[in-house]
Amino acid sequence: MENVEKVILPDGEMIKEDILAKYPPKVAKKRNKSMVFNDPSKDQPIQSNVRTVPGIITQRGCCYAGCKGVVLGPTRDIINLTHGPIGCGFYSWLTRRNQTRPGPKGDNYMPYCFSTDMQDDNIVFGGEKKLKEAIQEAYDIFHPKAIGIFATCPVGLIGDDIHSVAKEMKEKLGINIFGFSCEGYKGVSQSAGHHIANNQIFKHVVGLDDKKKKGKFLINLLGEYNIGGDAFLIEDLFERCGLTLVSTFSGNSSIDQFANCHTADLNLVMCHRSINYVADMMEKKFGIPWMKINFIGANASAASLRQIGKYFDDKDLYQRIEKVIAEEMPAVEAARKEVMPHTKGELAMIFVGGSRAHHYQELFAEIGMRTIAAGYEFAHKDDYEGRKVLPSLKVDADSRNIEELVVEKDPERYKLRKTQEELRKLEKSGVRMKEYDGMIPEMVNKSFIIDDISQHETDMLIAKYKPAVFCAGIKEKYTVQKNGVPMKQLHSYDYGGPFAVFKGAVNFYKEMDRTINSRVWGLIKPPWDSNPEITATFVLE
Amino acid sequence: MNTTVTRNPCKLCSPLGASLVFKGIRGTIPLLHGSQGCATYIRRYFISHFREPVDIASSNFVETTSIFGGAKNLCEALENINEQYRPEIIGVATTCLSETIGDDVPLFLNNFLKKKGSETFPDIIFVSTPSYSGTHMDGFHSAVKSIVEYYSHLCESADSSFFGDRSEKSVAVFPNFVSPADIRHLKEIILDFGMKPVFVPDYSQTLDGVSWNKYEKIPEGGTSRENLMSLREASFLLELGNSLTGMDSAGKFLESKFGSKNYGLGLPIGIDLTDDFFNSLKIISGRKIPEKYIAQRGRLVDAYCDAHKYLFGKKAVVFGEEDMVVSIAQFLCEIGVIPVLCASGAKGSEMRKALQQLSQKYKNEIVIRTKADFVGIEEEAEILKPDFLIGNSKGYTLSRKLGIPLVRVGFPIHDRFGASRILHLCYKGTQELFDRIVNAIVAKKQSESEAGYTYM
Numbered sequence: 001m002e003n004v005e006k007v008i009l010p011d012g013e014m015i016k017e018d019i020l021a022k023y024p025p026k027v028a029k030k031r032n033k034s035m036v037f038n039d040p041s042k043d044q045p046i047q048s049n050v051r052t053v054p055g056i057i058t059q060r061g062c063c064y065a066g067c068k069g070v071v072l073g074p075t076r077d078i079i080n081l082t083h084g085p086i087g088c089g090f091y092s093w094l095t096r097r098n099q100t101r102p103g104p105k106g107d108n109y110m111p112y113c114f115s116t117d118m119q120d121d122n123i124v125f126g127g128e129k130k131l132k133e134a135i136q137e138a139y140d141i142f143h144p145k146a147i148g149i150f151a152t153c154p155v156g157l158i159g160d161d162i163h164s165v166a167k168e169m170k171e172k173l174g175i176n177i178f179g180f181s182c183e184g185y186k187g188v189s190q191s192a193g194h195h196i197a198n199n200q201i202f203k204h205v206v207g208l209d210d211k212k213k214k215g216k217f218l219i220n221l222l223g224e225y226n227i228g229g230d231a232f233l234i235e236d237l238f239e240r241c242g243l244t245l246v247s248t249f250s251g252n253s254s255i256d257q258f259a260n261c262h263t264a265d266l267n268l269v270m271c272h273r274s275i276n277y278v279a280d281m282m283e284k285k286f287g288i289p290w291m292k293i294n295f296i297g298a299n300a301s302a303a304s305l306r307q308i309g310k311y312f313d314d315k316d317l318y319q320r321i322e323k324v325i326a327e328e329m330p331a332v333e334a335a336r337k338e339v340m341p342h343t344k345g346e347l348a349m350i351f352v353g354g355s356r357a358h359h360y361q362e363l364f365a366e367i368g369m370r371t372i373a374a375g376y377e378f379a380h381k382d383d384y385e386g387r388k389v390l391p392s393l394k395v396d397a398d399s400r401n402i403e404e405l406v407v408e409k410d411p412e413r414y415k416l417r418k419t420q421e422e423l424r425k426l427e428k429s430g431v432r433m434k435e436y437d438g439m440i441p442e443m444v445n446k447s448f449i450i451d452d453i454s455q456h457e458t459d460m461l462i463a464k465y466k467p468a469v470f471c472a473g474i475k476e477k478y479t480v481q482k483n484g485v486p487m488k489q490l491h492s493y494d495y496g497g498p499f500a501v502f503k504g505a506v507n508f509y510k511e512m513d514r515t516i517n518s519r520v521w522g523l524i525k526p527p528w529d530s531n532p533e534i535t536a537t538f539v540l541e
Numbered sequence: 542m543n544t545t546v547t548r549n550p551c552k553l554c555s556p557l558g559a560s561l562v563f564k565g566i567r568g569t570i571p572l573l574h575g576s577q578g579c580a581t582y583i584r585r586y587f588i589s590h591f592r593e594p595v596d597i598a599s600s601n602f603v604e605t606t607s608i609f610g611g612a613k614n615l616c617e618a619l620e621n622i623n624e625q626y627r628p629e630i631i632g633v634a635t636t637c638l639s640e641t642i643g644d645d646v647p648l649f650l651n652n653f654l655k656k657k658g659s660e661t662f663p664d665i666i667f668v669s670t671p672s673y674s675g676t677h678m679d680g681f682h683s684a685v686k687s688i689v690e691y692y693s694h695l696c697e698s699a700d701s702s703f704f705g706d707r708s709e710k711s712v713a714v715f716p717n718f719v720s721p722a723d724i725r726h727l728k729e730i731i732l733d734f735g736m737k738p739v740f741v742p743d744y745s746q747t748l749d750g751v752s753w754n755k756y757e758k759i760p761e762g763g764t765s766r767e768n769l770m771s772l773r774e775a776s777f778l779l780e781l782g783n784s785l786t787g788m789d790s791a792g793k794f795l796e797s798k799f800g801s802k803n804y805g806l807g808l809p810i811g812i813d814l815t816d817d818f819f820n821s822l823k824i825i826s827g828r829k830i831p832e833k834y835i836a837q838r839g840r841l842v843d844a845y846c847d848a849h850k851y852l853f854g855k856k857a858v859v860f861g862e863e864d865m866v867v868s869i870a871q872f873l874c875e876i877g878v879i880p881v882l883c884a885s886g887a888k889g890s891e892m893r894k895a896l897q898q899l900s901q902k903y904k905n906e907i908v909i910r911t912k913a914d915f916v917g918i919e920e921e922a923e924i925l926k927p928d929f930l931i932g933n934s935k936g937y938t939l940s941r942k943l944g945i946p947l948v949r950v951g952f953p954i955h956d957r958f959g960a961s962r963i964l965h966l967c968y969k970g971t972q973e974l975f976d977r978i979v980n981a982i983v984a985k986k987q988s989e990s991e992a993g994y995t996y997m
Contacts, residue, residue: 086550156607158641474585
């Protein structure tokens with residue numbers, strides 16, 4: 001973060017007090033634990049992954065949204081059938097901007113929304129019959145390889161057994177059919193849905209196909225969702241480096257890739273939150289080690305590629321990686337040089353996701369901006385403080401109802417990729433396997449970290465700091481802009497992007513320059529408010 | 542093909558409609574009683590359509606809430622909303638979750654207010670909106686009715702001097718799910734007739750606001766509590782939307798309770814329906830129709846004549862909210878376009894009746910599809926070969942597939958800019974709609990012409 005200038009900032013502790021003063025005492029006490037005013041010299045714990053206080057307007061979604069929308073949404077050839085009333089299916093219908101490339105012959109059901117559209121009588125008498133009919137129809141129309149059934153709130157309550165229906169229909173139709181018990185009320189955020197989605201894919205799909213892809217360096221990319229075409233840039237980069245991508249969870253993915261992902265030799269974890277447990281399970285069951293990487297930010301991307309190089313420790317691979325980095329960096333440097341005079345020293349705030357609020361700080365730092373406040377919407381303690389806190393995490397009632405799969409070594413498919421000795425050697429060379437330090441250690445002194453930020457807290461932060469840009473999602477977009485502060489959506493990228501790796505970084509720098517320095521913000525106040533005397537002007541600026 | 546599974550739905554869920562209505566009442570925070578996902582999803586849809594802040598609270602059910610009931614969460618939510626927003630009203634709508642477990646929300650609210658003291662706490666209006674019955678329009682109409690009922694009970698006990706000057710004629714307007722621009726236009730018209738309008742709801746400002754100098758927790762605008770209390774004093778009631786004729790509506794409720802006459806009209810789109818609308822206003826107000834609207838009507842008829850060469854015999858598919866579909870179909874018949882297929886995801890018995898009459902009147906063959914989904918619409922459209930589509934953004938897939946233009950009306954419109962400012966209603970709105978339709982047809986013809994004509 002060498003480019004960051006020193007700025008005088010308001011007193012964070014006072015701001016925190018101001019924010020909390022608006023809450024009833026009980027709520028203030030609870031929210032206080034979810035806010036940290038950063039002091040890197042101290043070990044500061046933060047409360048996260050706890051229930052949102054009712055009536056506090058949260059930006060979080062539900063379990064169903066995380067399961068159907070986020071994790072399974074980007075997979076093109078599984079028919080996603082929502083079992084429930086119409087709203088849930090409608091709202092999750094092609095609303096995230098994950099892209100896919102099915103190729104000329106590939107199936108793509110992403111533009112479709114299938115729902116059992118439950119009615120009163122289904123709620124009263126049960127909806128299993130309707131669900132079976134719906135599965136049959138979806139099969140008759142498309143003859144897909146697989147169908148996923150997603151439960152919405154009422155389904156669990158009325159006792160429809162989607163798993164037995166899935167089993168029955170699987171036997172009848174001879175295709176892979178599985179259910180997700182992702183009722184909206186489960187867990188405390190969409191994170192529960194990610195877990196349920198990944199568990200079921202792990203149980204019902206992973207390991208079904210042992211065919212090994214050609215290639216010397218076989219990798220999986222976990223926790224990348226191809227918003228705005230990010231995955232396409234990453235895929236291109238891998239190809240040029242000579243890395244063979246077996247499967248992505250789940251940007252630009254297909255079910256066949258999940259089925260043979262166990263043949264890869266290294267798992268790369270992008271979004272730690274949504275998928276670290278899958279990496280762990282794959283290591284246990286198949287012996288694939290994993291490392292945390294980050295392809296957001298040019299420097300981070302280069303560093304991640306080099307880490308992968310070290311893991312495989314191959315001369316040719318090293319060379320190809322360095323060549324690719326050398327090809328990409330000139331454009332990155334040129335763009336940085338162009339925007340830096342306009343962005344240096346500006347403040348940014350990022351409140352998204354389970355990893356983006358961390359990753360995007362890289363991009364801002366690269367153009368001299370300082371992330372003064374950040375937080376996740378649905379992350380857990382380890383995403384803030386690092387995996388060192390994992391042993392001390394307590395399982396509460398809301399986590400307990402999310403199934404933890406018991407995984408054992410697969411007797412046929414387990415293959416040791418690296419011996420303990422080799423792993424130790426890697427560690428010595430600076431490659432940290434199975435490690436993530438979280439967001440907080442990388443944040444600058446006196447920055448704010450707030451988990452599950454509410455609308456009220458957002459308003460207060462903006463008022464006190466007047467950041468140059470605020471990053472969040474569509475729900476915050478116009479609130480922030482009404483405050484006269486530019487807003488960048490980092491869930492959907494404001495229909496722009498891609499922002500991943502080197503070309504994406506260039507896109508992001510330029511977009512930030514345009515966003516922050518747009519003349520429109522100067523037009524909010526009419527001239528007669530500040531200069532009542534002036535009646536007309538002929539001078540053009 | 543008739544299927545059990547709904548493929549690409551042509552309707553949204555009822556709590557969405559209720560939330561929209563609450564956004565049109567001054568100082569109101571909507572609260573959805575259920576999982577937080579409902580509030581988040583619905584906010585997301587409103588925000589991408591209106592491009593405005595939309596705060597909707599939730600009682601944030603978790604698994605234990607679903608088992609033991611939502612009373613505690615609901616009370617907590619009410620308190621927290623009150624502390625943070627200091628609203629005048631909290632509008633509580635249920636979701637399929639709280640409805641399925643059978644939460645007795647009115648009882649919860651009663652107990653809560655007994656404890657808190659209803660004098661000091663904001664008004665709480667309740668509406669039941671299980672999303673497994675009906676569509677977003679049912680949620681919309683139910684919320685309108687709940688609000689009207691709530692304040693008619695309240696005002697029964699109010700001092701009659703509260704209602705102010707009775708010599709001024711006031712009209713209570715139930716405008717249906719129309720755009721903020723539509724509401725502004727209707728307001729202007731009624732004011733031009735010398736009457737005071739009270740809209741339920743009025744989100745013309747809250748969901749299409751100006752840039753702010755200072756942050757507002759709850760955006761300005763919306764129908765005030767005082768105006769809601771004065772509804773019983775309304776000289777006339779004006780209820781727009783054909784489907785309301787078959788429903789236990791807010792207008793009918795007020796009419797039966799307080800005796801003011803209720804005019805139930807179709808959404809004024811096209812000459813015939815707008816004539817009905819202006820005629821009613823003429824009768825209600827006892828005034829002549831202002832010149833400016835006569836001129837608007839004249840220009841519209843003139844445009845009908847001028848563009849007839851582009852439109853005559855063209856075929857259209859109309860889809861979306863049932864009342865919008867009926868009025869647009871009628872307008873299309875007027876201008877010589879055949880609405881070959883009219884579809885809505887709603888049960889739509891009134892829509893069917895109205896369209897059957899229309900079909901007879903204009904001797905046009907109209908395929909009517911209620912409880913429709915987009916795949917069903919697509920299957921019919923492939924046979925009917927329409928020249929254009931008219932409806933919301935979800936029709937884009939079909940438009941792309943058939944290579945024909947989509948004229949965007951209704952909700953949601955999330956692939957074009959300015960949804961809040963689309964004017965659909967009365968002579969002026971019809972004019973805009975008409976120009977857009979003609980230009981969509983002309984543009985297609987032009988882009989397909991081999992000669993590359995610049996005169997069309």
